[in-house]
């Protein structure tokens with residue numbers, strides 16, 4: 196393929212959580228790794244879909260690529276020119292080539308300006324057109340995005356969400372850009388309107404030869420519009436490839452879960468929706484190793500264990516909960532009020548914990564069973580310290596220890612997951628006690 | 635509606651009690667039309683519509699306008715020896731001693747109750763209170779407007795810079811405001827006047843030097859709110875410079891609360907000026923400023939030997955009261971007009 200038109204190399208954006216100068220003076224701050232070492236390429240005329248749950252850093256990624264937010268590290272190349280090196284006036288010129296469409300069609304248009312002035316603003320800033328010519332250009336743009344040119348003197352609040360998003364698109368088109376970064380342009384709209392806007396974007400791409408980076412939070416939206424897709428999780432890319440590759444196995448477990456969440460119109464389809472436990476962990480202190488291991492349904496078992504994958508997942512959940520809590524109440528399922536956690540017997544506690552985490556009374560792996568029953572013993576004595584040490588040591592997935600690199604699994608398809616590491620014996624296997632041996 | 639001709643000859647339905655002329659001639663219900671929309675039916679003009687319907691605010695405007703009119707036309711105004719305003723509504727110059735300039739008309743150098751010749755009476759130095767009252771409006775009104783204009787302007791700039799740049803700049807600028815806030819405003823003005831001495835300019839400086847802090851804080855808060863809006867980010871994405879982002883997108887969206895506070899503050903400043911005057915720290919003694927007039931007549935309140943000289947204090951006091959009251963009614967009117975406007979926008983503004 197040709198040289199990419201827009202390319203990110205090792206892009207990072209870390210935020211400081213310090214909320215004031217007292218905080219930073221006292222060193223009370225944490226780094227939020229919103230975007231952590233991301234490589235992306237966008238080729239001319241193509242659409243790259245960037246998908247991830249909210250909070251995974253995809254909006255930050257889009258904005259750092261445009262330097263709307265200054266990146267902490269890394270470079271963004273536009274036609275070979277490093278945007279991070281540009282002065283602010285040079286950057287201003289590049290703004291005519293790369294544009295941005297915002298998610299919220301309500302807050303992205305200044306309520307005090309008429310539609311004509313909103314669309315005319317980029318024309319004024321870059322001195323593209325004046326007077327009569329400016330008006331004509333505005334009318335033309337309104338028509339291009341399917342609005343009535345006579346509406347140019349109206350205010351944004353007089354329009355519906357879909358129409359406002361069209362205004363936003365017209366504004367982005369005004370400078371005649373090459374690349375548009377679309378930040379969830381349809382997620383705030385009614386489903387019926389979404390398709391219209393997507394179609395409009397596709398038509399515009401054809402007419403003006405645009406390249407899009409299309410940010411979305413679910414795969415169904417990008418399926419039709421994207422040529423390639425990058426799946427993001429907690430500031431990192433989990434999987435990238437052409438749309439077909441991402442939609443076909445082998446899957447990254449996260450992408451697989453996202454795919455299974457797409458509503459399927461075929462009633463005979465026997466796929467099962469994969470539910471992810473918990474929500475996206477905070478990027479302030481992201482999980483070690485593979486960032487997805489706290490929720491991954493296919494999280495790898497240590498070699499010494501052999502149990503059904505589901506059971507192992509529950510054990511991992513149990514471990515995470517125990518590591519972050521110090522009261523029995525949050526790890527045991529108390530349904531009836533009569534149970535007094537302070538004077539509970541070992542067996543009842545055992546039962547309550549297993550019920551909370553859906554674990555069988557007898558784990559299928561003897562070794563694991565031993566660990567958990569010892570941990571319950573400690574918990575009965577309210578000795579959380581030792582219980583935590585026991586499970587932390589006993590239930591240690593290889594996924595927690597090593598951060599997976601993006602591995603090629605096809606010509607353009609790359610996945611960051613230990614299941615697809617080069618040397619394991621059976622790459623892509625689901626129930627793998629032995630898939631990973633490299634740690 | 636279809637063409638009338640198409641319908642002619644069809645079964646005729648006669649409608650009674652409906653007068654089409656009235657419908658055509660009555661005021662339109664919504665005030666919105668394609669034309670009105672074209673002529674920037676902006677939020678300001680819609681707020682103005684709302685303001686016009688507010689009786690008490692309009693009353694306030696009338697009173698303030700009247701007071702301003704009387705103050706301006708009280709005595710002739712000369713600029714560099716050139717008379718720009720020749721009228722004089724006040725019968726006497728404010729400092730004129732009636733018994734001295736109009737001997738033989740029954741004036742003495744002491745308090746005299748209202749009469750035909752002096753409708754509000756004569757003060758302890760033998761000056762016409764009515765004339766002084768009209769003329770004195772010049773001090774109170776002009777100080778009020780100038781101080782508020784200055785402080786609001788400085789505060790707008792200060793707050794906009796502080797809020798827009800954020801970070802350390804913001805931190806330092808807001809700590810300065812906190813320090814100013816630690817002192818009561820009137821005490822600060824009092825200190826400044828006692829350092830600079832009495833006088834018109836001194837009073838303006840006294841009220842302006844620290845008076846902007848409140849506006850600064852207000853504007854900063856608004857800017858922080860407005861900055862969150864994606865249209866600010868959008869303007870940057872389009873390549874707009876900081877200056878034009880602030881001027882075009884941020885400042886206009888913070889104007890509404892600033893205007894409300896400023897209009898309410900005029901009354902406060904006028905009261906403050908009068909208070910300093912009453913304490914003998916405002917204008918030089920003997921000048922016709924309302925508060926200073928009250929100060930001059932203070933001894934009349936305790937002089938019981940000749941009976942109370944109510945006119946010497948009641949009229950200047952009423953003037954202060956009238957002006958401040960009217961300004962506050964205007965301020966409330968502006969507040970209502972703009973607030974209602976804001977909710978209108980929030981609902982989608984379907985006017």
Ligand code: SF4
Nearest residue numbers: 485488491594612613
């Ligand atoms: S590395 Fe492990 S935890 Fe991460 S996605 Fe792959 S299997 Fe899941």
